[in-house]
Amino acid sequence: MHDGRSMNVMNSTADASASAPRGLADVLGISAAMRVIRRRLVLILGIGVTAAVLAFTILMLQPATYTASSLLLISPRTPENAAGTINPLAPQAPLVSPVDSEIELLRSPALMDDLAQRLGLQSSNTTNAAELDLASVIDVERRAGTNVIEIRARSGDPARAQLIANTYADIYLTGQLNAALGGNAQESAVASERLAQLRQDAQAAESAAENARVEAGVGSSGNDGGDLAAQVQQAQSDLAAAQARQRRVQELRNAGGSTDSVANALGSSQLNALMQRSAELNRRIDDLNQRYLPSHPDLVAANAEREDLDRRIQREVQRAAVDAADQVAAARARLESLQTAMRTAGDNLRGTTASSESLQDLERQAAEARRIYESFLERQQAIMGQAGSGAVDARLLSYASLPAAPTSPQLRLVLAIALALGIFLGFGAAALVELFDQSVKNADDIEAKTGAKAIASIPVISKRMLRQMPPAERHPSGYLVGRPMSAFTEALRVLRTVIVYSKLDFSVKVVAVTSAVPNEGKTTVSMCLARVAAMSGQKVCVVDCDLRMQSINDVIDIETDVGILQVLAGEAPWRSAIVRDPNSDAHVLPVATSGFTPRDVFGSEAMNTLIKDLREAYDLVILDCAPILAVAETRILVAQADTTVIVARLGKTPVGAMRAAVHQTNTAGGNVLGIALNCVLPNWQTFSDSLYFDQSKSYYSVS
Numbered sequence: 161m162h163d164g165r166s167m168n169v170m171n172s173t174a175d176a177s178a179s180a181p182r183g184l185a186d187v188l189g190i191s192a193a194m195r196v197i198r199r200r201l202v203l204i205l206g207i208g209v210t211a212a213v214l215a216f217t218i219l220m221l222q223p224a225t226y227t228a229s230s231l232l233l234i235s236p237r238t239p240e241n242a243a244g245t246i247n248p249l250a251p252q253a254p255l256v257s258p259v260d261s262e263i264e265l266l267r268s269p270a271l272m273d274d275l276a277q278r279l280g281l282q283s284s285n286t287t288n289a290a291e292l293d294l295a296s297v298i299d300v301e302r303r304a305g306t307n308v309i310e311i312r313a314r315s316g317d318p319a320r321a322q323l324i325a326n327t328y329a330d331i332y333l334t335g336q337l338n339a340a341l342g343g344n345a346q347e348s349a350v351a352s353e354r355l356a357q358l359r360q361d362a363q364a365a366e367s368a369a370e371n372a373r374v375e376a377g378v379g380s381s382g383n384d385g386g387d388l389a390a391q392v393q394q395a396q397s398d399l400a401a402a403q404a405r406q407r408r409v410q411e412l413r414n415a416g417g418s419t420d421s422v423a424n425a426l427g428s429s430q431l432n433a434l435m436q437r438s439a440e441l442n443r444r445i446d447d448l449n450q451r452y453l454p455s456h457p458d459l460v461a462a463n464a465e466r467e468d469l470d471r472r473i474q475r476e477v478q479r480a481a482v483d484a485a486d487q488v489a490a491a492r493a494r495l496e497s498l499q500t501a502m503r504t505a506g507d508n509l510r511g512t513t514a515s516s517e518s519l520q521d522l523e524r525q526a527a528e529a530r531r532i533y534e535s536f537l538e539r540q541q542a543i544m545g546q547a548g549s550g551a552v553d554a555r556l557l558s559y560a561s562l563p564a565a566p567t568s569p570q571l572r573l574v575l576a577i578a579l580a581l582g583i584f585l586g587f588g589a590a591a592l593v594e595l596f597d598q599s600v601k602n603a604d605d606i607e608a609k610t611g612a613k614a615i616a617s618i619p620v621i622s623k624r625m626l627r628q629m630p631p632a633e634r635h636p637s638g639y640l641v642g643r644p645m646s647a648f649t650e651a652l653r654v655l656r657t658v659i660v661y662s663k664l665d666f667s668v669k670v671v672a673v674t675s676a677v678p679n680e681g682k683t684t685v686s687m688c689l690a691r692v693a694a695m696s697g698q699k700v701c702v703v704d705c706d707l708r709m710q711s712i713n714d715v716i717d718i719e720t721d722v723g724i725l726q727v728l729a730g731e732a733p734w735r736s737a738i739v740r741d742p743n744s745d746a747h748v749l750p751v752a753t754s755g756f757t758p759r760d761v762f763g764s765e766a767m768n769t770l771i772k773d774l775r776e777a778y779d780l781v782i783l784d785c786a787p788i789l790a791v792a793e794t795r796i797l798v799a800q801a802d803t804t805v806i807v808a809r810l811g812k813t814p815v816g817a818m819r820a821a822v823h824q825t826n827t828a829g830g831n832v833l834g835i836a837l838n839c840v841l842p843n844w845q846t847f848s849d850s851l852y853f854d855q856s857k858s859y860y861s862v863s
Contacts, residue, residue, distance in 0.1 A: 199601060199841075200590035208586025216578035219569050225314050227567040228321040228560035230329040232309045234259045235555070259307050262554065266300040266309065266332055274331045279324070298328060308557065318563040325560035333457040336554050337464060358529070358536055363486060365526035371497050372522045391498050399491035406484045431476045438473065441466050457556060598815050600808045606835050609815045612822045615805070615834030616655035618685065619647050620841060633743075637687045637715055641743045644695065652692040655685075655805070655836055660780070662803060662833055669775050672801035672830065674785040674794050675808065676821035681838040682807040683711035686784040687746075694746040698779040701738070701747040705762065705797055706786040710751045716741055723752035728766040734773060747778070762796045771800055788821050788828075798830030806835045 197204065236258040265271070272294050281294070299312040313324035445466060448459045600606055603614035626634045629642055640649050659671050673689070675682040686702055693700040703724060704712040713719065718739055727734045727749070739748045761767060774781045783801055788794040798804045804825050808818055818835065825832050 195602070196590060196594050197587075200593060203593060204586040204590045206586075207589045208582040210582075211585040212578040212582030215581045216574060219574040219577065220571075222569050223316050224566035225316060225568040226318040226321045226563040226565075227312055227314050228318070228325040228563050229310050229312045230325045230560040231557035232262075232311065232329060232332070232554050233557050234262050234307045234309060236307070259302055259309065263300055263302060263309060266311065266328075267295075269295075271328070271331060271335070272298075274335075275324070275328050278327050278331060294324070298324065309554075311560075313560070314567070322560045322562050329556060329559070330455060330457055333554060333556060334460050337457070337461050358532055362526070362529040362532075363490060365522070365529040367490070367493055369522040369526040370494065372518060395491060395495040395498050399488065399495050402484065402488040402491045406488050431473070431480060434469065434473050434476060438466070438469050441469060597811075599811050600813045600815060600818060600835075600837065601810065602840075603837060605815070606808070606818070606837065610818045610822055610835065612806070612818075612832055613834035614837055615658045616651055616836045617840045618651045618655070618836060618838045620810075620839040621648055632717075635715065636681075636684045637691055638743065640688050640691055641695075649692065652685075652688045653696075656689055656692050656696065656780075659689075659803065659805065659833065666802075668802045669779065670771060670781045670783065670801045671833070672783040672785050672794075672798045672804045674788045674798065674804065674806055674821070674825075676787060676789050676806065676813055676817035678787050678790060680787070680807045680809045680813060682787075683709070683715065683784050685805075685807050685836060685838060686782050687712060687715050687741075690746040690748075690780075690782050691741065691744040693780050694741070694744040699745075699747075699777070700780040700782065701749060701774055701778045702782045702784055703749045703774070704751045705783050705793070706791075707751055707793075708786065708791070710753075712748055712784060713750050713753070716743075716748060718748075718750060719753055720750055721752055723750045724770075725761060726752060727770060728761045728764060730766065734770055749774075760793070760796075762793050762800075768800065788824050789817060795824060795828035795830075798825050799828050801830065803833040804830045805833055807838050808835050809838050810840050812839075 275294055279294075297314045299314075301310050301312070302308070303310055311325050311328055313321045313328065315321040315324065441462065445459070445462045448456070448462055452459050454460075600609075603617060606612065606614040621636055621639055625643075626639060629639055633639065633642055636648070639646070640652060643649060659668055662668055673682050673686045683706065690700045690702040702712060704710065705724070707725070716739070720737070720739060722732045722737045724737065726732045727737050734749065737749055739750055740746075741748055771781070783797050785791075785794040785797050788798065788806075806818070806821050806825065822832055822835075
């Protein structure tokens with residue numbers, strides 16, 4: 161009785177621990193995840209390693225790809241007014257990064273089309289295909305925190321990758337340069353037309369004012385006749401000089417003279433400066449021609465600058481020629497005005513006071529016209545200076561060099577991808593199998609999903625350990641006798657202890673051992689339990705109540721003509737049908753070789769009498785019953801036993817079948833002591849199992 165109280169205290173402690181607060185690992189599900197990994201470790205490793213090896217092999221066998229990169233620097237401009245400073249009254253542009261805009265331009269189909277033409281990939285039938293192919297091998301990205309744009313081109317040929325990257329950079333830079341020069345030239349032409357009109361207006365206003373002064377008798381040098389005569393002589397000299405200069409320029413132009421000679425004849429300082437700049441640019445172009453091909457961006461830019469400078473020189477020559485003609489016209493008009501003034505000096509002297517106000521208005525108009533003309537002249541010079549500089553928003557930092565090694569496949573990257581894929585597929589397969597696996601897995605699983613206690617966890621015996629046994633003993637019951645200090649034997653001792661000391665008010669003598677479905681190992685457990693009890697000094701008898709299978713006969717290798725059916729039929733006393741286990745002191749009441757009857761023998765009075773006699777003769781009687789869900793007779797036997805042990809096989813018995821077996825036993829009047837979990841793998845256990853033998857190996861001589 162003392163031992164019985166100890167067992168109940170042990171069970172109470174287990175119940176208390178089961179209802180104790182869980183740790184953080186349990187709350188977060190870490191413990192459950194680790195248990196899944198332990199259970200499915202072989203599956204995880206198998207699928208993970210296989211997937212990783214296949215992925216690594218496939219990726220490493222991909223054709224080598226080379227990447228070449230060229231670099232561009234974007235220099236954003238700020239909006240400026242004509243004076244070269246920011247105009248606070250001008251509308252401000254939205255805050256959009258110019259670098260991002262240039263990146264979108266570099267990704268545009270138009271540039272891809274130009275690249276396809278330059279590489280000779282474009283034809284009427286393959287335009288779209290070529291553009292799509294180029295778009296898939298070119299990446300344009302901004303380097304973090306800088307205004308540098310990187311153009312990366314990929315190809316199986318390193319030289320082709322270099323060619324694509326450099327050609328694409330050249331196309332972009334050339335396009336930017338042409339766009340800048342074309343826009344300034346157009347603006348300059350518009351300004352030149354407006355300037356010519358303003359110059360004519362200013363000259364007309366000044367002539368009107370001068371005529372008014374002459375008529376009023378007001379001159380820049382005086383009002384008397386002597387002054388007018390001197391002015392007439394000076395006007396005649398100015399007219400002759402202007403006419404001579406105009407004739408010289410016209411003769412040079414008609415004779416096809418050089419621009420230098422025309423510039424010298426005109427005497428324009430601005431034109432001379434442009435000619436000096438043109439000479440310097442020609443020397444620079446000659447130097448670039450010796451160093452680069454015609455498609456080089458620097459040479460293209462220099463040629464474009466020379467063309468624009470030539471246009472500016474021609475416009476300046478034209479403007480200077482027009483100015484010379486205007487000077488002749490102005491000198492002639494002044495001379496005519498002075499001559500008229502000489503004739504009418506007397507008459508005009510009397511009307512000087514009356515016309516003074518009109519003269520002042522004309523002078524103000526002439527001054528305003530001159531001011532407008534000069535401001536537009538400055539604006540035109542600024543535009544021409546911008547066009548001559550050839551400045552663009554982007555410049556080349558470096559051309560792409562020839563790739564020395566392939567960028568893909570990269571060993572480290574491929575290895576990382578293969579490992580990641582292997583881990584993902586391995587754990588994914590484990591999670592999928594675990595999701596659809598409805599079998600019993602450990603003691604925690606049993607108690608949580610069936611409501612019955614897990615009273616023992618019987619470990620699986622490895623094939624290696626069985627091969628170490630004699631051929632006749634290579635089965636679990638033989639291993640139990642041959643390895644009394646093993647974890648397997650200790651688990652059966654735990655099961656015997658739980659059965660014997662499970663009740664306080666009476667001694668348990670008759671125990672029914674059944675299962676939910678066949679092939680759970682219940683007969684093996686029954687025979688091993690009998691041998692453990694016999695080795696412990698108890699008188700024990702195993703009654704084979706599975707009339708269909710007769711499995712105990714195979715376990716102890718016996719054949720008999722007298723068994724339980726003959727005893728229940730009154731054909732023989734039970735003592736004469738008892739067979740002694742050759743490897744222990746346990747007794748066995750088998751089923752005869754020819755034994756099966758459709759009659760209800762277990763519900764008869766003879767069965768009650770037999771159990772009563774066995775109870776009195778033995779310390780422990782084990783009824784090896786058929787699966788309770790498969791055979792109706794088991795429901796009768798569990799009601800006649802003191803307690804019932806249901807055997808479940810780890811990873812095989814469905815949880816739903818276990819619940820049904822517990823329910824059927826209780827419904828038949830049986831008393832379910834608990835569930836014995838059979839064939840337990842060490843890495844499937846939890847601390848709730850009866851023996852946590854994976855962490856207690858030092859207590860067992862063999863596993």
